[in-house]
Amino acid sequence: MNQQPVAALRTYVISWCALLALLALTLGSAYVPLGWLNTVINLTISITQAAIVLLFSMHLRFAHPTLRVVAGSGFFGIAILIALSLSDVLTR
């Protein structure tokens, strides 16, 4: 929000193009048989896309640190949930 409207418009359009390009990439990669690497590639692309939306569309790039911590807390919570659950499931 601390950007000039014209600069913000440019940022949004560039992000949109990047997001669509990454969509094409993740879709295309799913048809290349790479085994477990497919999942890694898909997930990496999703995280990249999410980062673009969080930083640019949702303005976390310019946000107050308090806001960033709150925004990150949900994702941090899931990471703990999945990591600890897997530490059980994968070691049985």
Place this chain on the structure above:
Amino acid sequence: MGSTVAALAPQFDDAAQQREASRLGIWIFLATEVLFFGVLFAAYTITRVHDPAAFAAGSRLTNVTLASINTAVLLTSSLTMALGVLAAQSGSRRATVGWLSLTVALGISFLAIKGIEYRIDYLEHLIPTVNFLYTGAQAGRVELFFYLYFVITGIHALHVLIGVVVISVMAVFASKGAFNSDYFTPVDVTGLYWHLVDIIWLFVYPMLYLVRS
């Protein structure tokens, strides 16, 4: 209504501080939304780790073409939403209404495509407890995949529907001139919600539709 809601609440020093407080509030809500979907993602992860082959078999039965189109629709709606917030911030009434209406149209398109997808799933007998009919290997595990598929996409679609309703209300407010460069928080906060629904879909899409190998 513009003058009543636009007024600075007494506990704030200025409009900027009031905006920051609203953003903090919506982000706390969004963090709980992330946790809400996170539980479903965790259930998905554990089930899939348990039986990767059945999940690949299930995923191959989903409609990747419609889902990919829908991803593009949602990403585009996120752009139009961002432009709507920008227009509200610059106090341009017509542009705000235009962008918000376009966002609503894209949101409805997403739901319509999702509906077509569900219809195809129904015809292909893929709906657990309704008409699930799969005779291949590990049918029970494939059915479990479809349980997760319907719960995750269904709850996500509900969030899109709520977004469509809220954005429509914002468009009506905007048409009455409720927003200006000092007061556009409702549009801003609605935009943050809409972008988060978009982010969640960016993970749902590869999880459910792209498990091909």
